[in-house]
Amino acid sequence: MSAAPVSVIGLGVMGSALADAMLAAGHPTTVWNRTASKSDELVTRGAHRAGTVAAALAASRVVVVCVLDNSVAHQLLDEAAGEVAGRTIVNLTNGTPAQARHLAAWVGEHGGEYLDGGIMATPPMIGGPDAYVLYSGQASALERVRPVLERFGGVNHVGEDPGLAALYDLALLSGMYGMLAGWFQSFAMVTSEGVAAGEFATLLGPWLQAMATYLTPIAEEVDAKSDLPDDAPLPAHIAALANIATAGAAQGVRADLLAPLRELFERAAAAGKVSLAGLVDVLHAGATAGRTAHA
Ligand SMILES: NC(=O)c1ccc[n+]([C@@H]2O[C@H](COP(=O)([O-])OP(=O)(O)OC[C@H]3O[C@@H](n4cnc5c(N)ncnc54)[C@H](OP(=O)(O)O)[C@@H]3O)[C@@H](O)[C@H]2O)c1
Numbered sequence: 001m002s003a004a005p006v007s008v009i010g011l012g013v014m015g016s017a018l019a020d021a022m023l024a025a026g027h028p029t030t031v032w033n034r035t036a037s038k039s040d041e042l043v044t045r046g047a048h049r050a051g052t053v054a055a056a057l058a059a060s061r062v063v064v065v066c067v068l069d070n071s072v073a074h075q076l077l078d079e080a081a082g083e084v085a086g087r088t089i090v091n092l093t094n095g096t097p098a099q100a101r102h103l104a105a106w107v108g109e110h111g112g113e114y115l116d117g118g119i120m121a122t123p124p125m126i127g128g129p130d131a132y133v134l135y136s137g138q139a140s141a142l143e144r145v146r147p148v149l150e151r152f153g154g155v156n157h158v159g160e161d162p163g164l165a166a167l168y169d170l171a172l173l174s175g176m177y178g179m180l181a182g183w184f185q186s187f188a189m190v191t192s193e194g195v196a197a198g199e200f201a202t203l204l205g206p207w208l209q210a211m212a213t214y215l216t217p218i219a220e221e222v223d224a225k226s227d228l229p230d231d232a233p234l235p236a237h238i239a240a241l242a243n244i245a246t247a248g249a250a251q252g253v254r255a256d257l258l259a260p261l262r263e264l265f266e267r268a269a270a271a272g273k274v275s276l277a278g279l280v281d282v283l284h285a286g287a288t289a290g291r292t293a294h295a
Pocket of ligand 1 (some may be wrong): 012013015033036122
């Protein structure tokens with residue numbers, strides 16, 4: 001059976017990698033990008049360049065969208081609203097759960113099927129063994145286009161609610177950015193005394209790996225809504241975070257990156273919490289607006 005035609009809207013670094021994976025797998029590939037010159041290389045390799053978004057949609061039943069954000073994605077789809085019927089729009093643009101639900105409803109109203117996706121890979125990883133994409137939306141729609149989606153990497157369907165892939169994606173990114181904040185603070189502190197970051201990384205890496213073993217036990221406590229004392233009490237964490245701020249100031253290193261974390265620990269302690277799992281409760285408080293039954 002020949003490979004299904006696919007259109008790719010958006011040829012930034014990620015969209016180009018997605019289009020490249022389509023071409024490499026032999027899919028007749030139509031591309032559109034605001035800056036048309038970014039499609040030159042793909043066209044040389046066999047892609048068809050669409051003059052408009054509507055022409056890109058008209059060319060294929062499967063349409064992959066990967067642009068800066070969902071307001072751009074929606075604006076582009078709006079320009080081609082008359083071509084949405086009968087198509088599966090696979091939106092791999094990073095966005096929020098509410099945006100995904102809104103786009104899913106809009107595509108449905110225009111007679112199309114909608115899958116939202118969160119790409120858990122960098123462009124060079126696309127099509128490789130470590131890449132995977134989170135998808136949400138109707139399972140039946142996903143199964144129809146699975147052979148296309150598998151070209152990008154693993155297919156991880158997280159639920160029929162179209163907002164769930166964005167929720168998972170942003171939660172995974174939260175973990176990554178929290179980790180990066182720690183890296184930056186560590187490197188700034190040691191390099192302020194002339195210690196090479198590369199040398200220090202040989203200590204930081206194993207330390208973080210050892211700490212990561214607490215991930216599952218703490219997650220289980222969060223699920224059990226338990227708040228039992230941990231190996232290190234909250235006041236000890238608060239004192240350490242205060243010391244990071246004081247030492248940072250003395251070293252000429254900004255320590256405000258971790259200030260909100262210290263504030264969270266202090267609020268948790270003031271609320272009578274005794275565990276790291278209890279901090280999640282404090283984060284929930286006061287942030288219920290916009291949550292759905294899935295939150
Ligand atoms: N790069 C990654 O590692 C990575 C990983 C996972 C997910 N993602 C997600 O993939 C999406 C694209 O990211 P990227 O890395 O490819 O970024 P990028 O290289 O900056 O590409 C942005 C794309 O959006 C288009 N665009 C921006 N504003 C536009 C507008 N007003 N009208 C029409 N098109 C517009 C750009 O068109 P022009 O070329 O004309 O500027 C370009 O095609 C983002 O949602 C990002 O979060 C990226």
